[in-house]
Each structure stands twice: as structure tokens, then as C-alpha cells.
Amino acid sequence: RTHLATLRPTQSFYVLPPPPxxxxxxxxxxxxxxxxxVRNPELxxxxxxxxxxxxxxxxxxxxxxxxxxxHCAGQLLGERAGMAVTPFLPRALTAWTAWLAxxxxxxxxxxxxxxxxxxxxxxxxxxxxxxxxxxxxTVLPQGLSRLQQQLGLALFSLGMGLGAGMVAxxxxxxxxxxxxxxxxxxxxxxxxxxxxxxxxxxxxx
Numbered sequence: 001r002t003h004l005a006t007l008r009p010t011q012s013f014y015v016l017p018p019p020p021x022x023x024x025x026x027x028x029x030x031x032x033x034x035x036x037x038v039r040n041p042e043l044x045x046x047x048x049x050x051x052x053x054x055x056x057x058x059x060x061x062x063x064x065x066x067x068x069x070x071h072c073a074g075q076l077l078g079e080r081a082g083m084a085v086t087p088f089l090p091r092a093l094t095a096w097t098a099w100l101a102x103x104x105x106x107x108x109x110x111x112x113x114x115x116x117x118x119x120x121x122x123x124x125x126x127x128x129x130x131x132x133x134x135x136x137x138t139v140l141p142q143g144l145s146r147l148q149q150q151l152g153l154a155l156f157s158l159g160m161g162l163g164a165g166m167v168a169x170x171x172x173x174x175x176x177x178x179x180x181x182x183x184x185x186x187x188x189x190x191x192x193x194x195x196x197x198x199x200x201x202x203x204x205x
Contacts, residue, residue, distance in 0.1 A: 033161075050168070051175060062121055072154050074128060090130035096201070140152040
């Protein structure tokens with residue numbers, strides 16, 4: 001017995017996932033921003049050096065906020081203006097900045113402590129712009145409108161600022177616990193930590 005079948009072309013169709021809600025977009029973008037901080041050890045190193053060098057909290061928060069806003073601007077420039085930055089450049093610049101900060105903090109008698117650096121937040125803002133422009137992979141869910149994409153990028157940058165703030169808070173708590181752990185040598189331990197961070201940053205850059 002022979003069976004004949006006629007194959008007819010069917011119309012192809014695609015199923016797009018529904019766009020996320022504002023809460024889902026905020027949670028996703030913020031979580032990815034915090035993860036990005038953890039995946040950038042040179043940024044964690046810079047925050048660690050800033051805290052251990054005795055930077056005031058308001059100056060530290062200004063630097064973190066400047067980085068987050070500049071990172072958002074760099075992402076928008078990369079998306080809309082076609083700015084392309086090699087990922088090595090912001091990573092190396094972050095490591096070199098951490099090394100300079102550690103070197104200045106270990107020389108207290110130089111008259112240039114980190115807390116009084118005038119160029120601190122502009123340097124961090126420059127790093128943020130370059131880091132945002134070098135972000136090549138997709139960090140947002142699919143099915144977003146242009147407005148939702150821009151909002152997601154802004155939330156991603158704020159998530160990075162939140163992650164840096166969490167690192168700063170944890171490092172501050174660690175620094176505050178040093179006098180209780182090493183009552184007689186906590187300042188020496190702090191200097192050794194800054195020296196080690198500077199060496200690591202120099203090798204990283």
C-alpha cells in the first residue's frame with residue numbers, strides 16, 4: 001500500500017516574551033549591576049583603598065554616585081552615539097587609580113591624603129564613562145521598548161553604585177574592627193593592607 005502526502009509551506013511565526021514589569025526590570029537590572037561590581041576586582045580594590053585610607057563618607061558617596069551617573073552616560077553614548085571603548089582601558093585606569101591612592105595614603109606626611117584629593121571624583125567619573133562605553137554584552141531582558149531600555153541601563157548603573165556602596169560599608173566595618181582585634185598594631189595592619197592593595201593594583205594594571 002502506498003501513501004502519498006503533499007507538503008505545504010507554513011507561515012513562520014515568532015513568540016516574543018512579554019515585556020517585564022517595572023518591578024521586574026528594576027530587580028533584574030539592579031541585580032546585574034551589583035554582580036558586575038563583584039566581577040570587577042579592580043573596582044572593589046579601589047573602594048577598599050579609599051576606605052582604608054580614611055576617606056570621609058560624604059566624599060566616598062560622592063565618588064560612588066559620580067561613577068554610577070558617569071557609567072550610565074557611557075552606556076547611553078555607546079548605544080546612541082556608537083562610542084566604542086576597549087574593556088582593558090577602564091580596568092587598567094581603575095587599577096592605576098587604586099595604586100596612586102594607596103601610594104598617597106601610605107605616605108601620610110606628604111600632605112596629600114586621599115580625603116583631600118581634588119581630582120578624585122573627576123577621575124572616578126572618567127572611569128565610569130569608559131566602563132559604560134566598554135559594556136558590549138547584553139545586560140537587559142528582551143522585548144523592551146526604547147524607553148524601557150534606557151531606564152534599564154540607568155537602573156543597571158545605579159545597581160553598580162549600590163554594589164560599590166555595599167563593598168564600602170563592609171570594608172568600613174572591617175576597618176572599624178581592627179583596633180579590637182589588634183589593639184597594639186592595628187595602624188600597622190592598616191598600612192600593610194594599603195601596601196598590599198597598591199602592589200596588587202600595580203600588577204593588575
